[in-house]
Structures are given as C-alpha cells and as structure tokens.
Amino acid sequence: MNDRSAGRRSFIPPGIGDRGPGRIGRDGRGVVVQRIVVAAKAGFDQPWLARAASELAAQSNAAVDVVSADGIDMEAFSTIPRAEAAEPAERSAKAMADQIRAEGVEAAAHTLHGPVVRSVLLFAEDRDADVIVCGASTRGLVARRLLGEVPLQLIRRARRPVLVITPPEGRS
Numbered sequence: 001m002n003d004r005s006a007g008r009r010s011f012i013p014p015g016i017g018d019r020g021p022g023r024i025g026r027d028g029r030g031v032v033v034q035r036i037v038v039a040a041k042a043g044f045d046q047p048w049l050a051r052a053a054s055e056l057a058a059q060s061n062a063a064v065d066v067v068s069a070d071g072i073d074m075e076a077f078s079t080i081p082r083a084e085a086a087e088p089a090e091r092s093a094k095a096m097a098d099q100i101r102a103e104g105v106e107a108a109a110h111t112l113h114g115p116v117v118r119s120v121l122l123f124a125e126d127r128d129a130d131v132i133v134c135g136a137s138t139r140g141l142v143a144r145r146l147l148g149e150v151p152l153q154l155i156r157r158a159r160r161p162v163l164v165i166t167p168p169e170g171r172s
Helices: 047-060 082-102 116-127 141-147 150-157
Strands: 035-039 063-069 107-112 131-135 162-165
Touching: 035 047, 035 116, 047 063, 047 082, 047 131, 047 162, 063 082, 063 116, 082 107, 107 116, 116 131, 116 150, 131 150, 150 162
Parallel strands: 035 063, 035 131, 063 107, 131 162
Antiparallel strands: none
C-alpha cells in the first residue's frame, strides 16, 4: 500500500481475481492484481481513464501497460501509411502512460498495429494481464451501431476480466 491509498478501502471489481489459485490471491487487503493492460483510444485524451487505472494499480502494486492500436488491418489496403495512422495511437498511449507514472505507478506505453480489439486481446494474452481496463464508448447510438463498440467487443471476446470505466459527467 502506498501513501496515496493509505486509509482508503480497496475496491477490486467482482470477477477480477476469480481465476483460482496462482498469481492472484487475497493478501488481507483484497485481490492482488500484478499486470493491468489499459486500452487507450487513439487520438483522444482520457485523463479519467488514466486516473482510474492508476488507482487500481496503486491498490495492488500492479504494473500497467498502456496500449493503443492504429486500427489498420492491412497496410496495403489503407488510404494512409501505417506510420501516419500510428501517430495518434502512439501519442495517446504515451500521454496516458505519462499520466499514470505521474501518480507514482509503473507504466509503459505500447503502440499496436492492426484492428483495435484483436490487437489489445493478443497483447493482453502475451503479457498475461490480470485485467484489461478501457473507457466506455463516447460515440452516439447510430455510430456505435455502424462502427461497433470496442468495450463491448473486448468483453465478449476476452479470456480475462475487462473493466469498463465511464467518463465523468460532461466528458463524453
């Protein structure tokens, strides 16, 4: 427990740590989470998501990997070069990792290439993440229907818990 979380009660959402014995267990403070993957939306600033991830990591002394994907399936069919498409993802991941580190939590930024959901899930599997944290969709109903919803797809397809954080009022 660090000085920021001293005296505060830990909240670890249900489902996180329910994978049986092993790395995750109860230590008298709650569930121990060792690795968190945070999916940052490319091209967007999400300080509320960084704050939630840093608080969760601080409660269990977990390391955080912030990822953001360029969303390009195949560069050959893209209208822009992959390097150009990856810039917003790289900026978002780096900015969020910086915000999390500013809270005293170990965090690393990673830019992923490929479709967002598949890239995040493969990264989480590769890192053996204990939980995936993402922001709730801020798109309108029509856009969600047409373009899909990353948090919902992560929940449906992930083999590990997914924690979806909603933005504060007025931050959609």
